[in-house]
Amino acid sequence: MKRGLRRTAAVVAGALLVGSALPAAAATDYAAGNWWFEDTGVREAQATATGEGVTIAVIDSSVNTEAHTLVGANIRPGGVDSCPDGTPVPVISDDPGSRHGTGVSAVIVGNGQPVGGNPGIQGVAPGAEVLVYSLGTDEVDSGESWLTTPCPDDPSGYLATVVQDAVANGADMLVFTSLQIFDTVSATALLQAIKAGVIVVAGNPNDSAMADPVSPNAPGVEQFNGVVSVENFGPEGERDDPVVGPWLSIVAPGDKFLSYEPGEDLSWSEPVILGASNSLATPFVAGVLALVMEAYPEATPNQVLQSLVHTASHAQPDPVHTDEEGWGRIDVPRLMATDPSQFPDENPLIREDGIPTPAMYDEGVFSDEFGPYPLEPVTPDDGASDDPEGAPTPAPMGDGVPILLVVLLVLAAIVVIGVVVLIIVLATRRR
Template sequence: MAAARKSRGTRVRHLGLAGRTGTVLLAAGIGVLSPASVALPAWAQQSSVAPDAGGYYATPPLVDPTKKPNDEGKPDKTYEQKTLCVQRSKLGGDQVDIKSRPWGQEYLQIQKVHELMTGATGSIGGGVKVAVIDTGVTAHPYFKNPVESGGDYVATPNGGKAPGLEDCDGHGTEVAGIIAANPPDKSIGFRGVAPDATIMSIRQSSQNYEEAEKKPEPPPPPPSNSAPPGSSNNPPGSQLPPSSQGNGAVGGAADGTGPVQDKGGRQQEQGKTAGTLKTLAQAVVRAVDRGAQVINMSVDNCRRADGKITLGEQQLQAAVNYAVNQNVVVVAAAGNVGDNCPQNDQPDPRAPRMIVTPPWFADDVLSVAAIDDTGGVAEFSVNGPWVSVAAPGTKIISLDPAEGSSSLANLTIEGGKDPGPIQGTSFAAPYVAGLAALVRAKFPGLQAREVMNRIKATAQHPAAPGGRDNFVGFGVVDPIAALTAIVPSEADKAKAVPLPSNLPPSNDRDSAPMIVALAGTGGGLVALLVTLFVVHSVRRNRPTTAPGRKTP
């Protein structure tokens, strides 16, 4: 936490004094008197934020609208559950409630953001619907608004639940929690970015469900001396293989759960698990047609950049283009490094060796990289010319996704291994999706592309040409700036709103450098005025003729 604050606190802009002292003093004075209306630097005032990075595979081909799939609203294959769903698992000893506030919330000043939104609009993202296309979302009691059923492309939910409201993997519930969780206990530090927003859940993928195998022909009847029925080694009524294991995590009042997080993140079309680019595209279309204003996709597909665009990629490209043109903001995880997705660390950054979709379609998608608690890029975050912005993606605290749980989780257990932290670009994306919901609530006149541009233009830009790089894109998002800054390209639509009188200071930085700069500027101005006065006096009193000569 201290490291993260220090990293942000040392970003001090230095004022030049030579040649423009009066102008600088006036500008600085305006900035001090009206902090909510400080104009952005020139590099952040671009209406279109970056030229094409170049490289044959860095830029996808043009969108083919005819590839937009028809929404069939059902799985494309028959999938069966092969692994136990997330379970509340006792790890030994009594667990305690997770009261601490996640470092990511502190880094992004989420508490101040909530105070700002409450003062300016009376709610924190109220009236905005965010579609979470993921592994489903459990109806956790910490959601202020009921989770809406959006659809299911995996299987018919167990227990008579509505489509999309079963989360066997646990991943989607944690993603949704970062967007809109609102624990009623004020002593709990964790909060969603937009706790008054409504979540619509569409289950599109699962690593616990796999494509059903064709049933073999029934065996011939057993001989008369065979063992009697019921003597199998498998327990009666068992539905899953004996080797199947549940997953759990530390957290919650007494125990907790965690999501399945295989190395590499939530990959599409990997083996026989549920989730294809075709159904992902259909889910995007479905979310748009059902009234979503923001879409979060913490799922992706990673492949080598050694072939033409595939049909599934074309369908997804057409779907996200349809979404943006229908005024829906699309947010996607940038992807995690894994066995099937090595890092893009090739010599030419403009020609990546791996392509990640949907981030590849950067014209229509906000793709989100992950940073760690030092403020640096997380080692697992995939680099690429399509990265838009970055957000916290490590040491995550979110909702416990186990059925019937009313607590939080901060660690995950997989395959009987030791507990490990919840992390990934999957959990950086919902920070940005939540911010997009807040921008939509505060500036309802902005279109989807303008919301995306505002989030990029107000990010903490890296020291790179054009204010972006392949690691964090246009930088770590800055929610306070995104909700208050003046962006010239939309000045007629997003008027600056004065901050409430009870709002804490906008940051915790030391004011000494600014005081020194202003003092120096004032001193320089005084010295300049004195010099001009002396020079003017000398010139006025200088004799106009030489001594002893008469004027003609």
């Protein structure tokens, strides 16, 4: 799966699933497209955990929850369905433009049911909850596909709103499979989410030529310090044009996956075997981390990341990082057999020379030449807040008398008037 770039002020969209299918054979072995489930230890891991109790925010295209692979999955829209200026953004949709988010979600929570006589897609963490946030629709362009930018007038504000809403609605993890640039308010929102213990998993571009150097003022999400930055490998361990760099965290299955496309009849039942794709390796990693989080509920998110690093292929026995493979290839059986609580409660992916800097994490704000960007807290959809300091306060009225006090005074006056009227009536009757 090739992925290209279209830059805006704060968002980079990546090429997606469509146009990346391998050439059709006379008799395609679609079952072989589930090698990532059968050959990596995921099936065995699901005897221990399914991701139940873990909430994953998929920040991608809209998602078709009625697609065969997702029927019955625990998926719901996040609390953001419009741009800061009010322009609607589709979140749950059966439009063909939902194909990328639908395919990504299937890797996490696919139901495993056959589709039109072909094999189903069993998600890595079918018990997890998926929150959907949309970065626009999947548009085919010259044999590749792209996510459009949903809010070109304020992409950073939109990303900040999405991140804060996901955190407020209980997301344990944020998944980005298209290339997003974070700056100013959006960078602060993402930094604060990571600092609060939310795991962020992001895919690199599929074309190594598109891996730009880290920007000190606007890093890409896959290069953002503290993020699980993902690259892919295929069923034989092969890698197709890999991105290399100091930000790379882990290499995971992401090539020759079975997926289902809408097809010309929009039945969402057309099977394809996809080429090398970080958009598939990324949800695979997120799903495995969800299994670990359920299996070891006492472990902190940082300890789960420590375990990912300490059990990857380069940990023999101590973790070693390289620009070519990060901390190595994910080892599902070893990861599931390791209790994360033995490791330090520190994010091992925050590098001293990374952007945002460790000092920015200490301060809780991302700063560039324009200065800091503190953000207001966001409460969940139901208005409830676990933070009393973040709860809304009564609006003042007039010279500062709270509305509630005014209401109580009016009610008291009504009661007094009623009593007076009753006394007068009784006195009149006695006459």
